[in-house]
Amino acid sequence: MNENLAALLPETILLGAAVVGLLAGSLLPRRRQWAVAVLAAAACLAGLAATAWTMATGREQTVFAHTFAVDAATGLGRLAVLGGLLLLVAMATRTVRSHARESEFYVLLLMSGAGTLVLAGANDLLLLFAGFLLAGVPAYALAAFAKDGRGTEAALKYYLLGALLGTLMLAGTAVLYGAGGSTLYSDLRTTLPHASPALVAVGSLAVLAGVLFKAGAVPAHFWVPDATDGALAPVAAHVTTLTKVGGLIGAYRLAHQVLWGTALDWPGLFALLAALSMSLGNLAAFFQTSVQRLLAYSTIGQVGYLLVAFPVAARTGLAQQSLLFYLLAYTVTNLGAFAAVTALPHARTLEDYRGLARHRPALAAVLVVCLLGLVGTPPTGVFLGKLEVFQAAVEGGYTWLAALAVANTVASLFYYLRWLAPLFRPAPHEQPSAAHRTAGRGPVATACAAATASLLLGLAGGTLLPLTTGPLLR
Template sequence: MNMDYGALLPEIVLMGGAIAALLGGSFLPRRRQAFVTWSAIVVACVSAVTAALRIGPPTVFSDSYALDDATTTIRILVPVATAIVMLIGRQSSRGSARESETASLLLLAALGTVVLTGANDLLIVATGFLLATVPLYALIGLSRSSTAAEATMKTYLLGAIFGVVMLFGIAVLVGVAGGSTYPELQRALPHVPAAAAALGFIGLLAGLLFKAGAVPGHFWVPDAAEGAGIGIAAFITTVPKLGALIALARLVVVMPDTVDAPLLVGVLAAASMILGTLAAFWQRNAPRLLGWSTVGQVGFMLMPVAVIGVEPSARPALLTYLVVYAVTNLALFAAIAALPDRTMVRSWRGAAREHPVITGVVLVGLLSLVGTPPTAVFVGKLAVFTAAWEGGMSWLVVIAAAVSVASLFYALRWVSTAFQRPAAPRSRTSAVQLQAVTAVTLGALIIVAFSVPALVQW
C-alpha cells in the first residue's frame, strides 16, 4: 500500500482551510468576518499552487486514488474557481452573519469535488459525492428568500433520491465484482452477469449526472441558479460538474463491453444539450438562463466521455472544455455581480451605453458559450467534436452542431437587449469595482485562451 500522505497536500490544505474558516468565524466579530473570506481565498490559491508543484506516483493508497493529469487539472482549476467565486460574491456576503460559514462551505464543497475527481475506488466516489453535495444545500439557502427555500428543498430531495440510487449502484458493482477499486472492477466485471453490471452502472450514472446537472438529474440547477446569491449560483453551475464529469469518465473506461455505456452516455448528452438550450430560450432571469445553459453545456462535455474508452483525444478534449467553460461561466456571473440591479434580462436595456465594458464581457461570454471564434469555448467545442467524430459518434456531432446554432437565439436576445434604449429613464448606477475587475479579467482570458495552442492537445 502506497501510504503517501504528502500526495494529498492540496486536499489537506482545503480541509484545514475549511476548518480554520469555521472556527475563526466563531470567534471573530461580524465586522471582521471579511478576514475569514480573504483567508479562504488565500487557502484556495495555496491549494492550487501545491497541486501544480506536486509530482508523485500515478496512484496512491492501493490504487484507490488517482493522481494523473485529470486530477492535477481539477486540483488546480477547482480551488482557483472557488477563489473567483468568493470574489464574485464578496459584495453580497460582506457584513453577512453567515460570511465565515459561506467560506467554509465553499472550501468543503471544493474539497469534495477534488476528491470525486481523483477517486479510483467506488467507496471514495461515494465519499466525494456526499462531501461535494451536502454543503450545496446550505449554500443555496443562505440568501433566505422564498425562491432560495424552494431551490434548497428541490436540490435536497433530488440529491437524496439520486444519492441513494448511486449508493445502490455501488453496492451492486462491489457485490458482483468482489472489490471496489477500479483495477479490481476492470478485471472482474467482464465475467459477471451483464444485467448486474448494467444495473450498477446505471445507478452510479444517475448520481454523477445529478452532480453534473445533466438530464435526468438537472431539475435543481436552474432553480438553484435563480434562488441562490450570485456568487453561490456561479459556484453551483461551474464547480460541481468538474469533478462529476471526470469521475464519470473514469467509470465509463472500466465498464465491460457487455454494457453499452458509450451509447447511453451519448444519448444523455444529446438530451442534455437539446433540453438545456431550448429551455434557455425564453428565460427572463439572467442567472436562471445561465442555469439552463449549463445543463446544455454539460451535454457537450459528455461527448468526449462517451468515446473516452476508444478515442485517445477524448481525455484532453474533456479537460480542455472543462477549463474554458469554467472561465466563461464565471465571467458571465461576475458581469451580473458587477451590475447587481440587472438580474433580469430586460433590465439590461441601455447597459451597453452606461457600462460598455461589462456589456462587452457579456457579449464575449455568451458568444463563447455558443462556440464562436475567437473565444475559448470554440476551442473546447472543436476538441470535443473532433473526439466524438473520431470515436464513431458522428450522429452526436451533428446534433451538437445544430444545438450550437440554436443557442445563438438566447445569446443574441440578451445581447440585443443591452443595446436597446431603456423603456423608461433609470438612474445611472456604478458597477461594483471588485466584481467588474474580475469580470473584465475573465473576459480577457476568454479571448486569450483562444489563441493559446497548448489548450488544444488532441
C-alpha cells in the same frame, strides 16, 4: 501502500483552511470576517501552487491503496476547481459582506470545493460517494444561504433530488460490490466483465445517476434551473460550474476504468444522454426571461456538449484531452458570466439589462465575451474546447452527434443574443436605472478577469493541451 499525504496537498489545504476559517469566523468580529475570505483565497492560491508543482515535477501516483489517483485528469480538475474557487471568493465578497454568516459562506465553499476535488480523483466507488457527499451537502446549505423563500425552496429541491439520487448511487455501489467483490476500480475492471450483465447494468447506471446529478445532465437535471434561479448568484455559479467539473471527471474515470470493459452499450447510452441534455437545455432556454434561469439551462446544454466526449473515449485519445480542456475553458467562461450577473444584483430579468452597454461598458463587454464564448465563438477557450470535442466525436464515429451539437450551438445563439442585443439598445430613460447599480468594484474586476482568462485560454490553448493528455492511473 502509498500514504503520501503530500499528493493530497490541495485537498488538505482546502480542508485545513475550512476548519481554520470556521474557527476564526466564530472568533472574529462581524466587520473583520472578510479575513476568512482572504484565507480562502490564500488556500486556493496555495492549492494552485501545489498542483502546478505536482504537474511540473511529474509526480503522478495513486495513493491510499489506489483509491485516489493523482494524474493529468486530477491535475486539470484541480486547476479548474481551485481557479474557479478563487474567482468565486472574489466575486462573492460583496454579496455576503455584512451577512450574519459571512465566514460560513467561505467555509462551505471551501468544503464543497474539497469534495469536488475528491470526486475528480476518486478511483474507488466509496471514495466517489464520499466526494459526492462532501461536495453536495455544503452546496445544499449554500443554496439556502439567503434564507428567503426562493433560496430555501431552491435548497429543498436541490437537497431532495440529491438525496434520492445519492441513495441510488449508494445502492449502485452496493450492487457493484456484490457483482464485483470490491469497490476499487482496478478490481472491478477485472471482475465485472465476468459478472451478470444485468447486475452490472443496474449497478453502474445507479452510480452514474449520482454522478450525473452532480454534473446536472438529463435526466438528473431537474434541480439545476430551480437551484440556480433561487440561490444567490455566486452559489448559482458554484453549483453550475465547479460541481460539474468534479462530476464529469469522476464519471469519465468511472467509465474509462470500469464501464468500457463490460459488454454493454455504454457509448450509445452516453451519446443518448449527451443528445438529450444539449437539446433540452438549449430548447428550454429559448424564452426564458430570468437571467439566472437562462444561464441554468445554458449549463444543461453545455453538459450535453461535454458528454459528447464520452462515447468516443474508448476509440480516440482526443476525448480526454478535449473533455479536460473544455471543462477548464467552460469553468472560466461560465464564472465570468455569473460574475457579471453577481455584479448587478438588482437586474434579475433580461429587460433589466437593456441599455447596459451605455452605463456599464465593462460589464457589457464581459457579458459579450462570456456569452459568445459559451456559444463557442473564436477566439475564446470554449471554441477551442468545442472544436476538440466535435473532432473527437467525428474521429470516433459519432458524426451524427457532432452534427446535432453544431445544430444546437447555432440554436443556442438565439437565446444568448436575446440577452446581448438589448444591451446595446438605448435605455428607456437617460439615467442609469436602479437595475444597473453594481455591487462594487470587486465583482466587476472579477468578471473582467474571468473574461480575460477565457480569451487567453482560447488564444494560448495550444500550450495547455499537452498537459491534458496524460494517462489515467489505475
